[in-house]
Amino acid sequence: MIKxxxxxxxxxxxxxLIIAGRYFHLRSNFPELKKHALEDADPTFVTRVRSGDxxxxxxxxxxxxxxxxxxxxxxxxxVGGILAKSVARIFYRNAINLGLPxxxxxxxxxxxxxxxxxxxxxxxxxxxxxxxxxxxxKIPDVMLRILNEGGLIPYxxxxxxxxxxx
Amino acid sequence: MAKTMAEKILSDRSGVDAKAGDLxxxxxxxxxxxxxxGPLTIRQLRETGFQGVADxxxxxxxxxxxxxxxxxxxSNDHVIVREFVRQSGVxxxxxxxxxxxxxxxxxxxxxxxxIVGADSHSVTAGGLGAFATGMGATDVAMVMxxxxxxxxxxxxxxxxxxxxxxxxxxxxxxILYLIGHIGADGATYQALEFTGETVAAMTxxxxxxxxxxxVEAGAKAGICxxxxxxxxxxxxxxxxxxxxxxxxxxxARYSRVVDIDVSRLEPMVARPHTVxxxxxxxxxxxxxxxxxxxxxxxxxxxxxxxxxxxxxxGKKRHPDTRLIVVPASKETFMQAMKKGYLEIFMEAGGLIxxxxxGACFGGHLGILGDGEVCLSSQNRxxxxxxxxxxxxxxxxxPATAAASAIAGEITDPxxxx
Numbered sequence: 001m002i003k004x005x006x007x008x009x010x011x012x013x014x015x016x017l018i019i020a021g022r023y024f025h026l027r028s029n030f031p032e033l034k035k036h037a038l039e040d041a042d043p044t045f046v047t048r049v050r051s052g053d054x055x056x057x058x059x060x061x062x063x064x065x066x067x068x069x070x071x072x073x074x075x076x077x078x079v080g081g082i083l084a085k086s087v088a089r090i091f092y093r094n095a096i097n098l099g100l101p102x103x104x105x106x107x108x109x110x111x112x113x114x115x116x117x118x119x120x121x122x123x124x125x126x127x128x129x130x131x132x133x134x135x136x137x138k139i140p141d142v143m144l145r146i147l148n149e150g151g152l153i154p155y156x157x158x159x160x161x162x163x164x165x166x
Numbered sequence: 167m168a169k170t171m172a173e174k175i176l177s178d179r180s181g182v183d184a185k186a187g188d189l190x191x192x193x194x195x196x197x198x199x200x201x202x203x204g205p206l207t208i209r210q211l212r213e214t215g216f217q218g219v220a221d222x223x224x225x226x227x228x229x230x231x232x233x234x235x236x237x238x239x240x241s242n243d244h245v246i247v248r249e250f251v252r253q254s255g256v257x258x259x260x261x262x263x264x265x266x267x268x269x270x271x272x273x274x275x276x277x278x279x280x281i282v283g284a285d286s287h288s289v290t291a292g293g294l295g296a297f298a299t300g301m302g303a304t305d306v307a308m309v310m311x312x313x314x315x316x317x318x319x320x321x322x323x324x325x326x327x328x329x330x331x332x333x334x335x336x337x338x339x340x341i342l343y344l345i346g347h348i349g350a351d352g353a354t355y356q357a358l359e360f361t362g363e364t365v366a367a368m369t370x371x372x373x374x375x376x377x378x379x380x381v382e383a384g385a386k387a388g389i390c391x392x393x394x395x396x397x398x399x400x401x402x403x404x405x406x407x408x409x410x411x412x413x414x415x416x417x418a419r420y421s422r423v424v425d426i427d428v429s430r431l432e433p434m435v436a437r438p439h440t441v442x443x444x445x446x447x448x449x450x451x452x453x454x455x456x457x458x459x460x461x462x463x464x465x466x467x468x469x470x471x472x473x474x475x476x477x478x479x480g481k482k483r484h485p486d487t488r489l490i491v492v493p494a495s496k497e498t499f500m501q502a503m504k505k506g507y508l509e510i511f512m513e514a515g516g517l518i519x520x521x522x523x524g525a526c527f528g529g530h531l532g533i534l535g536d537g538e539v540c541l542s543s544q545n546r547x548x549x550x551x552x553x554x555x556x557x558x559x560x561x562x563x564p565a566t567a568a569a570s571a572i573a574g575e576i577t578d579p580x581x582x583x
Contacts, residue, residue, distance in 0.1 A: 017550065022554075025232075060354070067203065068206060086351055089355055093305060153210055164189050
């Protein structure tokens with residue numbers, strides 16, 4: 001069970017909005033890079049995000065580039081998970097690989113600032129502020145195993161291989 | 167069971183009779199990263215304790231995003247990549263050699279292969295009948311370490327193109343039309359499979375443009391059949407032995423079929439700030455542009471430059487409109503030079519920058535000012551894409567871009583052809 005507060009955005013939050021190409025030169029400097037997370041969508045994000053907060057989006061969250069720095073800067077800012085109506089494929093895989101849960105659910109029922117409780121195993125999100133109870137799409141088993149190990153790096157460190165769940 | 171092209175390639179490479187929705191583990195025929203994704207890829211690889219890569223012959227690094235480096239931080243990222251390739255025996259394509267996706271098509275990709283690149287436009291190689299897809303740094307690091315990864319076999323959307331393009335209408339207009347039609351998430355988690363008489367008549371360069379933009383509809387891969395055109399391309403590049411035919415089986419199952427009669431299309435533009443915000447060029451007439459960019463992995467191949475040069479020959483750019491041309495690779499650059507295209511661009515008042523990705527992703531060599539508008543032959547127009555969140559990027563074919571550079575405003579190329 002993970003708890004956190006919702007920071008809400010609309011549709012089409014692209015990887016450029018999450019971390020702009022103009023900060024390309026900071027990509028190997030994580031402490032500086034993370035200061036620019038979501039800057040072009042919301043310049044106040046980095047000052048108000050708290051550890052464990054959920055970033056809540058609409059349709060096609062994370063569209064665009066394969067830059068893994070997009071989920072990385074969210075994680076480095078303490079984001080505990082991402083909730084959206086739909087998520088672009090590469091972003092989805094990247095976030096799970098970094099151990100950052102991505103849950104696909106009807107985010108219309110979540111408001112900015114709401115307290116959320118996520119039951120990863122049970123597949124539910126409870127909005128403790130307004131009482132809404134949402135179910136999210138099943139995370140594929142292969143990804144759940146990666147997520148449960150904390151990401152693909154700890155997974156491969158442990159198993160020295162990649163295999164499908166039997 | 168009748169199979170799509172995606173099902174065929176993933177079945178063949180995984181050794182499992184796979185259908186859409188199945189998960190497979192498959193060896194990867196080519197894996198690559200750039201100076202954009204490479205430093206994090208290397209960091210993740212080392213984090214797991216792997217010191218080298220599973221197969222250096224199937225691995226490549228490209229220095230194309232900061233080419234040449236405009237900042238010391240990026241120069242130091244290049245140092246990380248150069249040291250890694252030296253230690254691991256992996257080939258490196260240096261600054262100035264070209265955009266990774268163009269070089270993958272020129273020198274590496276073959277039909278039926280499974281290709282993974284740490285860049286979203288890695289789908290480009292699907293134009294040669296490969297299953298090519300983009301992944302992030304950690305996935306790519308593990309492909310480099312293990313030589314394989316997991317794939318979910320995607321459902322496919324069949325895109326059937328019929329008819330002949332009218333004057334001034336090109337592959338870029340057709341794929342922008344498709345993205346406008348199905349939406350920027352219309353193919354998420356799926357493959358786009360292009361077929362029909364129009365695709366059969368396309369050159370490999372045109373097919374690469376189709377495949378390249380697949381990701382802008384969310385697609386995992388964009389695949390064109392492999393046929394006599396593919397064979398001719400491979401033979402000309404010394405890879406004739408790598409040719410194998412590829413087509414979907416009759417009766418293969420698709421999640422959706424989209425028919426496009428290209429003879430009815432007109433020149434199209436994607437407006438800011440999403441690629442599916444598509445309109446006919448005529449609706450944008452009169453939109454002033456301060457910069458025209460002809461470049462990127464989408465539309466900067468020799469035949470794109472030929473089309474633009476034919477429009478710009480003997481003309482001048484509008485005095486208020488800059489024209490920047492970036493050939494996709496060194497080879498393209500040299501061919502365009504020999505054919506006189508670069509001279510035409512320069513006499514028209516344009517400038518030529520070295521092959522690379524810089525302007526397209528907002529790194530360098532073409533960052534826009536506040537309130538400025540760019541019409542570009544590239545693939546993305548997201549807010550901030552060309553380096554400034556206060557600017558506006560429109561996407562079009564090279565022909566529309568060239569015609570607009572002369573007029574200083576978005577212009578239908580049919581007016582000048």
